[in-house]
Amino acid sequence: MPIVSAENLRRFISEVFVARGMAPANAQVMADSLVWANLRGVDSHGVVRLQRYLEMIDEGLMNVVPAIRIETRAESALSIHADKAPGAVAMRLAADHLLKPAQTQGVAMALVSAMTHTGALGYYTSRLAEAGLASIAMSASVPLMPYHGAAIASLGTNPLSLAVPVGDESRPLVLDMASSVVSLGKLIQARRNGTSLEPGWFVDADGNPTTDAARAKMPLPFAGAKGSGLSLMIECFTSVLSGYSILSEALQQHSEPSPHRQSGMIIAIHVPTFIDLKSFYMEVQRLSKLIKTLPRVRGVDCLLLPGERGYLCMTERQVNGIPLPSSVCDELNSIGTKLNVVGL
């Protein structure tokens, strides 16, 4: 597999978006967020998305020069209309705009509506953790999985992320979980490798359980009613609260909402409002150590903290580079050629 350095990959992605008319600062955000996902081993949310993002620009679904409206609705509350900006641009803007109100008010919240593809949610909560803030984020999208007991796709795999800083800015505790039991990536992988799926992961087009990757269509919500309920609540806390319902529009189909329109929400918490930052770091580190050294069940080599797998991958890939499948590498280079951007 070709190996590409994070730096080179960032340079390339940024230049591609600039070539497509995006402001350099926003193009850098796009590059940083996509390459972050690759560094963390979440390749499904990384540069493999570039081709589709460019198509979305062509189709008018993603706006390279969005007129983002940031409204301060109250001392601790922001409402951001993204005007089809890529999620990375809109959500990072939201995270950055929360720093000040969180600091003065203790807690602050931003809603983001009408953005295009949120990207890896952990990117935004990790960013806030780097700045010393605890945060909760969620995002909502179009239906991909069935509501618990339903036969058709009726919920997004809406993720929830929680992160806290630990004093080492590169390795916060960060949970980033979809409300589906596994991601669609597992299905793509099983199809590619000709393997079976585990029971309870997927259902077919009629909502019947299947382990056959060829017949599987929709991932199931985790823990049945729990993942299902969480996904629905996230739609209420993001899309409905910001006045841009995604799910109702998609289920009712009387209008034609953008299939890629997404909503998000971030709550940032200023740790020193509640506890001295150093004490907080010490306690989270003590807890982390205690968890890491727990006795393990047979067959388990190592207990991983939330976000640790991604951190370990990032540490390795920052040194050794990011492996990209040849097909992805070729696709990126062909995009580069068309746009007069120096390839990888």
Added chain:
Amino acid sequence: MPIVSAENLRRFISEVFVARGMAPANAQVMADSLVWANLRGVDSHGVVRLQRYLEMIDEGLMNVVPAIRIETRAESALSIHADKAPGAVAMRLAADHLLKPAQTQGVAMALVSAMTHTGALGYYTSRLAEAGLASIAMSASVPLMPYHGAAIASLGTNPLSLAVPVGDESRPLVLDMASSVVSLGKLIQARRNGTSLEPGWFVDADGNPTTDAARAKMPLPFAGAKGSGLSLMIECFTSVLSGYSILSEALQQHSEPSPHRQSGMIIAIHVPTFIDLKSFYMEVQRLSKLIKTLPRVRGVDCLLLPGERGYLCMTERQVNGIPLPSSVCDELNSIGTKLNVVGL
């Protein structure tokens, strides 16, 4: 099974706590929260707890005359030291104190430390929904389930609750989910009925999977690393953030923390800060209807919204009364006799 009216049960519980020295207003909160759980069909969190609560008072674990300290740390941030107050008293106080700052600041947050048994978390988010607010709540307790891959109890079954108002104050959308795949109640039930447990629900004392109710000891986190990570993050967002670590103390065992000390956190969101309340209600109702009328998989009679099962049970029990097992009824009446409180 004896049937008791909610009113009579509230009267009884309240009088018992007053007889034990609690202020009448707090005793009424205790009665309201316990009977709420019974009305909603969550009998495990209802009046069955009374005997243990009274023991906890005797053992100095629960304080009937707590000196609760409410500190305003910032415009949107409260920190509440509960001084071993029962969770119902401390968490309801937190919810009520969030109304005003949420209204003026858009969002507000309260941490609650050093309380004794949180009770049903949905009680507090439902209460905020009744007042027209959206909310997120979480609470942390001592280890009951293994961290993903660990062989010993190392995490609380820490619940997360999200609720939004829908315009009918008695039936908000309210999700209240433990981070375990099922509650300990399922184990108690299986033992009582002599039935097996479902695979993936419980492990034995050594952390090995079992469906044998006699050998089962700990519930597993839902979806493995997801429930496990969520529980750990909740400990960080509640106990650690408030400076009263529960998990580290329990795992380190170099001090002797109260086995019943719990922490909680509530974030209240003022809906009209973001969207006109009527529009919000209309949209949540539209979404609810669309979910309810989705095509169902074979064998499913009805799709339930988050909190709907509890609402339906409450509607029925408010009219027909609350069925209490004879053993529970006898236990309560014997408590009443000892304290000169008129029985049920």
